[in-house]
Amino acid sequence: MALRNLLRGVIPEDLLTLVPSSFDIIGSRQGAVAIIEIPDELEPYKVEIAEAIRKLNKNIGAVIRRRGARSGPYRLYNYEILIEGPTEVIHKEHGYFIKVDPTKVYFSPRDQSDRAELADMVQDGERVLYLFAGVGPYAVAIAKRRKVRWIYAVELNPWGLKYMVDNVRINKLTSVVPIRADVADFCSAFAAKADRVLMTLPLGAKDYLDAALRCVEDGGYLHFYHTGPEEDPFREAEELVKSLCTGCSIVGRKIVRDYAPHIYKIRIDVKVRRT
Numbered sequence: 001m002a003l004r005n006l007l008r009g010v011i012p013e014d015l016l017t018l019v020p021s022s023f024d025i026i027g028s029r030q031g032a033v034a035i036i037e038i039p040d041e042l043e044p045y046k047v048e049i050a051e052a053i054r055k056l057n058k059n060i061g062a063v064i065r066r067r068g069a070r071s072g073p074y075r076l077y078n079y080e081i082l083i084e085g086p087t088e089v090i091h092k093e094h095g096y097f098i099k100v101d102p103t104k105v106y107f108s109p110r111d112q113s114d115r116a117e118l119a120d121m122v123q124d125g126e127r128v129l130y131l132f133a134g135v136g137p138y139a140v141a142i143a144k145r146r147k148v149r150w151i152y153a154v155e156l157n158p159w160g161l162k163y164m165v166d167n168v169r170i171n172k173l174t175s176v177v178p179i180r181a182d183v184a185d186f187c188s189a190f191a192a193k194a195d196r197v198l199m200t201l202p203l204g205a206k207d208y209l210d211a212a213l214r215c216v217e218d219g220g221y222l223h224f225y226h227t228g229p230e231e232d233p234f235r236e237a238e239e240l241v242k243s244l245c246t247g248c249s250i251v252g253r254k255i256v257r258d259y260a261p262h263i264y265k266i267r268i269d270v271k272v273r274r275t
């Protein structure tokens, strides 16, 4: 049953349309946390909304309300706890597990199909550099599907590193190496070359693009995440890449999902050529 229907008679009829039609659930049958955005007009009914969410899904313990946009270097929301409960959960996705506390480190279940698509592009034997790795979900998705040589997964947030180490262990991965570092420092000292580099920081990866391009083997691939307006979502990302690497070609373009009103989160796949 839809959340809105459950709240009929609890919330005045003229406000019912403001009840969100969806919310995020992170976790599994063993325990989950629900994350919802509630407009200010529904402030007096926020606890009733949270209780209705729990009625819809018995696995949910904590219900938390997202406030404002992601901010800060760790790309976190401000959260208001509506119903207390554990916020550290184990999320199940395409045959693997992601342990995470979304109040401490970035994670979005909405990126699941992008992870699957990207993991399918990787070939056995590749060397993968995963920048802005959070709790490491792309590394897990790749390493579960492919016998890669290695994946170095670089993240600044200490909570990201902690959960990444847990995720390597619970998914029994041997090829993933979690690293706590600033991408700028790591890339400038990176002695090896990667066959593939992932830059999963839509708001800010551009500042590290030059450094990341240097880490790619000639003929390798770079996956660059960025944001773009709905009328021309890829133009800026492509121009940024072309301005730094004239020999590079764009071999894939993907709208990952909505980012903000009329703005998409996008990914471009770049074949790196040094001419």
Ligand SMILES: C[S@@+](CC[C@H](N)C(=O)[O-])C[C@H]1O[C@@H](n2cnc3c(N)ncnc32)[C@H](O)[C@@H]1O
Binding pocket: 073, 074, 075, 105, 106, 107, 108, 111, 131, 132, 133, 134, 135, 136, 137, 138, 154, 155, 156, 157, 160, 181, 182, 183, 184, 200, 201, 202
């Ligand atoms: C948008 S999140 C993506 C996390 C992860 N790849 C995922 O998809 O769940 C970007 C991550 O980059 C990290 N980050 C931001 N600036 C960084 C930097 N300079 N060096 C390393 N990590 C950074 C943030 O802490 C955050 O966890």
